[in-house]
Amino acid sequence: MRSIPTRLESFAVALACAAVATVMLPFGCTGGLRAPLPDADDGDTAPRRGGTLRLASVNDIYNLDPAGPTDGLASQALTLLFDGLIDFDRTGQIIPNLAEHWQIEDEGRSYRFHLRAGVRMHDGGELTADDVKRSVERALHPTTPCPTASNFEDLIGYQLYTTGSAPHLTGVTVDGRYDVTFQLARPDGAFLALLALPSMRPVCATAGDRYADTWLPCGAGPFKLEPGGWARGTSLRIVRHDTYFRPGLPYLDAVEWTYGMNVVPQRFRFEDGELDMLLNPTQADVGRFAADARWKGLSVTLVDNVVWGEAMNTRVAPFDNVEVRRAVAAAVDREHLAMIKPANVSPLTQLLPRGVPGFDPSFEGQRHDVAAALEHMRKAGYPYDPATGRGGWSRPIPYDVFDQGFETSSAQVLQQDLARIGLRLELRIMAWTAWQAITARAGASAMHPQGDSADYADPSTFFDHLFTTSAIRDEGTSNTAFYSNPRYDDLVARARRTVDADVRRALYHEADEILCDEAPWAFSHGQHDYVMRQPYVRGFEPHPVWPFDVRRVWLDRADAAMPRPLSGGLR
Amino acid sequence: MRWFLRRAGWSIFVVWAVVSLVFTINNLVPGDPARMVAGAQAGPADVARIRDQLGLGRPPLVQYTLFWKRLVHVGPRDIDARTDPSHASCVALVSLNRSALHLDLGKSYQQRRPVVDLVAARLPRTLALALAGLLLQLLFGVATGVIAASRRGSWLDRILVSTSLLGVSAPTFLIALVLQIVLARGLRWLPLDGFGTTLSEQARSLVLPALTLGIYGAAYYTRIVRDEMAGLMAQDWIRTARAKGASPARVLLRHALRNALVPIVTSAGLDFGALMGGAVVTETVFRWPGIGSLAVNAVLNRDGPVIMACVIVSAVAVTASSLLVDALHARLDPRMRASS
Numbered sequence: 001m002r003s004i005p006t007r008l009e010s011f012a013v014a015l016a017c018a019a020v021a022t023v024m025l026p027f028g029c030t031g032g033l034r035a036p037l038p039d040a041d042d043g044d045t046a047p048r049r050g051g052t053l054r055l056a057s058v059n060d061i062y063n064l065d066p067a068g069p070t071d072g073l074a075s076q077a078l079t080l081l082f083d084g085l086i087d088f089d090r091t092g093q094i095i096p097n098l099a100e101h102w103q104i105e106d107e108g109r110s111y112r113f114h115l116r117a118g119v120r121m122h123d124g125g126e127l128t129a130d131d132v133k134r135s136v137e138r139a140l141h142p143t144t145p146c147p148t149a150s151n152f153e154d155l156i157g158y159q160l161y162t163t164g165s166a167p168h169l170t171g172v173t174v175d176g177r178y179d180v181t182f183q184l185a186r187p188d189g190a191f192l193a194l195l196a197l198p199s200m201r202p203v204c205a206t207a208g209d210r211y212a213d214t215w216l217p218c219g220a221g222p223f224k225l226e227p228g229g230w231a232r233g234t235s236l237r238i239v240r241h242d243t244y245f246r247p248g249l250p251y252l253d254a255v256e257w258t259y260g261m262n263v264v265p266q267r268f269r270f271e272d273g274e275l276d277m278l279l280n281p282t283q284a285d286v287g288r289f290a291a292d293a294r295w296k297g298l299s300v301t302l303v304d305n306v307v308w309g310e311a312m313n314t315r316v317a318p319f320d321n322v323e324v325r326r327a328v329a330a331a332v333d334r335e336h337l338a339m340i341k342p343a344n345v346s347p348l349t350q351l352l353p354r355g356v357p358g359f360d361p362s363f364e365g366q367r368h369d370v371a372a373a374l375e376h377m378r379k380a381g382y383p384y385d386p387a388t389g390r391g392g393w394s395r396p397i398p399y400d401v402f403d404q405g406f407e408t409s410s411a412q413v414l415q416q417d418l419a420r421i422g423l424r425l426e427l428r429i430m431a432w433t434a435w436q437a438i439t440a441r442a443g444a445s446a447m448h449p450q451g452d453s454a455d456y457a458d459p460s461t462f463f464d465h466l467f468t469t470s471a472i473r474d475e476g477t478s479n480t481a482f483y484s485n486p487r488y489d490d491l492v493a494r495a496r497r498t499v500d501a502d503v504r505r506a507l508y509h510e511a512d513e514i515l516c517d518e519a520p521w522a523f524s525h526g527q528h529d530y531v532m533r534q535p536y537v538r539g540f541e542p543h544p545v546w547p548f549d550v551r552r553v554w555l556d557r558a559d560a561a562m563p564r565p566l567s568g569g570l571r
Numbered sequence: 572m573r574w575f576l577r578r579a580g581w582s583i584f585v586v587w588a589v590v591s592l593v594f595t596i597n598n599l600v601p602g603d604p605a606r607m608v609a610g611a612q613a614g615p616a617d618v619a620r621i622r623d624q625l626g627l628g629r630p631p632l633v634q635y636t637l638f639w640k641r642l643v644h645v646g647p648r649d650i651d652a653r654t655d656p657s658h659a660s661c662v663a664l665v666s667l668n669r670s671a672l673h674l675d676l677g678k679s680y681q682q683r684r685p686v687v688d689l690v691a692a693r694l695p696r697t698l699a700l701a702l703a704g705l706l707l708q709l710l711f712g713v714a715t716g717v718i719a720a721s722r723r724g725s726w727l728d729r730i731l732v733s734t735s736l737l738g739v740s741a742p743t744f745l746i747a748l749v750l751q752i753v754l755a756r757g758l759r760w761l762p763l764d765g766f767g768t769t770l771s772e773q774a775r776s777l778v779l780p781a782l783t784l785g786i787y788g789a790a791y792y793t794r795i796v797r798d799e800m801a802g803l804m805a806q807d808w809i810r811t812a813r814a815k816g817a818s819p820a821r822v823l824l825r826h827a828l829r830n831a832l833v834p835i836v837t838s839a840g841l842d843f844g845a846l847m848g849g850a851v852v853t854e855t856v857f858r859w860p861g862i863g864s865l866a867v868n869a870v871l872n873r874d875g876p877v878i879m880a881c882v883i884v885s886a887v888a889v890t891a892s893s894l895l896v897d898a899l900h901a902r903l904d905p906r907m908r909a910s911s
Contacts, residue, residue: 060868062681062682062683063683068683069608069609069610069613069621070610071610142620143624145608145609145620145621145624145683146617147608147609147610147612147613147614147617147618147621148612148613148614148617149616149617149620150614150615150616150617151614153616213683213684214652232682232684233860234766234860258765260855260858260860260864261764261858262764262855262856262858264748264751265751265763265764265858268751268756268763269763431602431871432871433600433601433602433603433607433871433872433873434600434601434602436602436603436606436607436611437601437602437603437606438601441601452611452612453611453612455612461612465614473615476603476606476615476618478614478615
C-alpha cells in the first residue's frame with residue numbers, strides 16, 4: 001500500500017518540479033532553436049563531389065531486395081541502389097534511363113528496349129539484356145515474396161511461369177546483347193510506368209535467378225551497398241558507385257541513415273549538424289522553424305503522392321443512398337482538416353493527389369458547401385434543421401479509425417462537420433492491423449478514413465483497385481467502399497488498355513467526375529513529406545515522382561564552423 | 572530438491588500456458604500478417620502467395636502443433652542453411668553424438684531472418700539494461716529508504732519521500748528527456764541515444780537508459796524500504812539490540828534492513844522479470860536495441876514468430892526470477908525455510 005502524499009509532500013514535489021525546470025533552462029529545454037550551420041560561403045555554386053549526407057528516421061527498414069516487400073522508407077535507399085530501364089524527369093515525363101530508347105509496337109502489346117552499352121553494375125559486370133530478363137524472372141518467380149508481381153499478369157506466359165508450369169517467362173525475350181522485348185497479351189497504358197517499380201530494376205548476377213534473404217543488394221544505381229553497410233535495426237550506409245553510367249554523378253560520397261531515432265534526438269542532432277536533413281519534424285518543431293527567421297528558406301515541401309478520403313460503405317445504410325454520400329462530400333471542410341497538420345497535409349477534392357500524373361488543378365471535384373450538403377440530406381429523405389438540431393439520420397454511425405495522431409484528430413473534425421448536417425459519428429478507435437482487416441471485410445465497417453499511396457506514376461495506381469467492381473472481395477478488398485458502377489469500370493478498363501496519353505487522360509477525367517459525384521469517398525487530403533535542411537545541403541529539389549530524391553544533392557559544408565558533435569556519434 | 576523440481580515443473584506449465592494464450596489471441600485478433608508483409612498496395616493474388624510462403628494458409632491448430640514440434644527438436648549437429656533449409660532457422664543447443672538438440676523459433680515474417688538470431692542479438696542488451704537499471708533502482712531506493720527511515724519525521728525524510736513521489740509520478744519518457752537534455756545535449760557527458768560500436772561506447776550508452784530506469788524504479792524502493800523499516804524499528808527486538816549496546820548503524824543495517832529485505836527481494840525479482848520482457852519506452856527513447864522494441868514492432872506488424880519468441884523470453888524471465896526469489900526467501904527468512 002503506497003502512502004498518500006501529504007500537503008507538505010505535494011509542496012515539495014512542486015518545488016522539485018520547479019528545480020528540474022530551472023536545471024533544464026540553461027540547456028534550452030526543447031524550445032529554442034540553434035542557428036543553422038553555415039555553408040562554405042566561397043561563392044562557388046557549382047556542385048562539388050564529396051561528403052556524407054546523414055539522415056535519420058523513427059522507423060526501421062526490413063528489406064533492400066527490390067523484388068521483395070518494400071515500404072516508403074526502404075524506397076529512399078532502393079531508388080539510389082537500383083536504376084530502372086526508364087526514369088521520370090522533373091516534369092514527370094517518362095525518360096530513358098538504363099534503356100537508351102524503346103519502341104512500342106503492336107498497338108501497345110510489344111515494348112522493345114535498347115539498353116545503353118557500357119553500363120556497369122555494382123559488381124563490375126556490364127548490364128545486358130540477359131540481366132534484365134533474369135531480374136524480371138527472379139522477381140516474378142512463385143517463390144519470391146514480390147508484392148507487385150500481379151501488375152505484370154498481362155505479360156505473355158505469366159500464368160504458366162508463376163504457377164511453376166514453365167521454367168521461363170516467354171513474354172520477355174532477349175534479342176541481342178542490348179535488346180530486350182516485353183510482350184503483353186493485351187495493351188497496357190501503364191506498362192512503362194510499371195517498369196519503374198523496384199521489382200523490375202535489374203539486379204547483379206550475384207543475385208542469381210531466385211530470391212534469397214541472404215543476398216547483398218547489388219544493382220546499377222548511383223550508390224552501392226558494401227558488406228557491413230547495413231547494420232539491421234540500426235543504420236544503413238551506401239557509398240558512391242564510381243562507375244555509374246552518368247558521368248560525374250552522384251556528387252555525394254555516401255548517404256547514411258540511422259533508424260529508430262526518436263523525434264527529439266533527431267532534432268537535436270540536426271541542429272548540431274550531426275544530421276544534415278530533418279524529415280517530417282513534429283508540428284511543434286515545424287512551427288519553431290517557421291517562426292525563426294534564421295531558418296527561413298530551408299524547408300522543402302515534397303510532392304503529394306498519397307490520397308486520403310472518408311470511405312463510405314455503399315452497401316451499408318445510410319451510405320447506400322447516394323444523396324447521403326454527396327451530403328458528406330459537401331460537408332467535409334478540407335481546409336479545416338489540413339490545419340491539423342499543415343506541413344504534411346493539403347486539401348484534396350479529387351482522387352489524384354498533386355504528384356500523380358493526371359492530376360487536374362482546374363477540376364473542382366468535390367466542394368465544401370454546407371447548404372448544398374443540407375439539400376442533399378433533404379433529397380435523401382433525412383432533412384436536418386441546424387437551428388433546432390432536429391432531423392437527420394437517427395442512429396449513430398460507427399466510424400472506424402486507427403490509433404494515430406492525425407487520424408484520431410481528423411476524425412473529431414469530421415465528427416463536428418457531419419454533426420452540422422444531421423449525421424452523428426461514433427468513433428471506434430483501434431490498432432492499425434485490426435483497422436486494416438475490419439475495413440477490408442464486407443459489411444464490417446460503415447465509414448472509415450482510407451488512404452492510398454502511388455505505387456507507380458500512373459493514374460491506374462489509384463483508379464484500378466480502389467473503386468472497380470473486380471476489386472470487391474468479402475475479405476481483404478481494396479475497394480473498401482464496395483462501390484460498383486459499370487460505367488466507371490468500363491472507363492477505367494479502356495484507359496488501361498490504350499497507350500494514347502490524351503485518350504487516357506480524358507477517360508480518367510470522366511471516371512474521376514463520376515467518383516466525385518457519386519462519392520464513395522469524400523476526398524479529403526493529400527499527404528506529403530516535409531523536410532528541413534541545413535544551408536550547406538544543396539541541390540535538393542522535390543521530384544514529381546520520387547518522394548525523396550537525393551541523387552543530385554551535394555554538400556557545401558564549412559567544417560571549421562561545426563560545433564562539437566554530440567557525444568557518442570550516430571551508431 | 573523436490574521443492575525445486577515441483578516449482579520448475581510449475582514454471583514450465585506457466586510458460587506453456589502463457590505462450591498458448593498469446594498464440595490463441597494472436598490468431599483471434601483481426602489482421603492479416605501476410606498483408607502486413609506485402610504492404611497496403613499489394614494485390615490479392617500477391618498477398619495470397621506471400622501467405623502461402625509464410626505457412627499462414629494452414630489451419631491455426633496445425634500451425635500451433637508445428638510451433639511446439641519445431642521449438643525444441645533433434646536435428647543434425649552441424650546446421651548448414653544452404654544444404655538443409657529445413658533447419659535454417661534453428662540453433663543447436665546441445666550436441667548429442669551425431670545429432671543435436673535444436674531450438675527453432677521460426678523465421679520473422681517481416682525481417683525474413685531466423686528469430687533465434689534476432690533474439691540472440693538483443694537478449695544480452697536487454698539483460699545489460701535490466702541488470703544496470705535494477706542495480707541503480709536498488710542502490711538509490713534502498714539508500715534513500717534507509718536514510719529516510721533513520722531520520723523519520725525530519726526535513727530530510729520529507730525531502731526524500733517527496734522526491735520519491737516525484738519519481739513515481741513522472742513517466743519514464745519525461746525522465747529520459749530531462750536526462751537527455753541535461754546530461755547529453757547540455758553537458759555533453761554522455762551519448763544522447765544509440766548503442767555504440769565498441770565496448771566502451773556501449774558502456775557509456777548504457778548509462779542514461781539505466782539511469783532512467785533507476786530513477787523511476789528507485790522511488791518505489793524508497794517507499795517500500797522506508798515503510799518497512801519504520802515498522803521494524805518499532806519492534807521489541809530492535810529495542811533489545813539497542814539495549815545490548817549495538818551501534819545505530821548496526822541496528823539499522825544488520826537488524827532492521829536485513830529483515831526488510833524480504834519484500835525488497837520480492838519486488839526486485841518481479842521487476843527483473845518485467846524488465847527482461849523489455850523496458851519498451853526507455854529502449855525506444857534511447858534507441859537501445861533490446862527485446863522491448865523488438866516486441867513492439869512485432870505486435871504492430873503482426874509478426875507472429877517474433878511475438879511468440881518475445882513472450883517466451885518474458886515468461887521464462889518472470890518464472891525464473893520468481894523461482895530465484897522463492898529460493899532467496901528461504902535463505903533470508905528461516906521461518907519460510909521451515910514452512911517449505
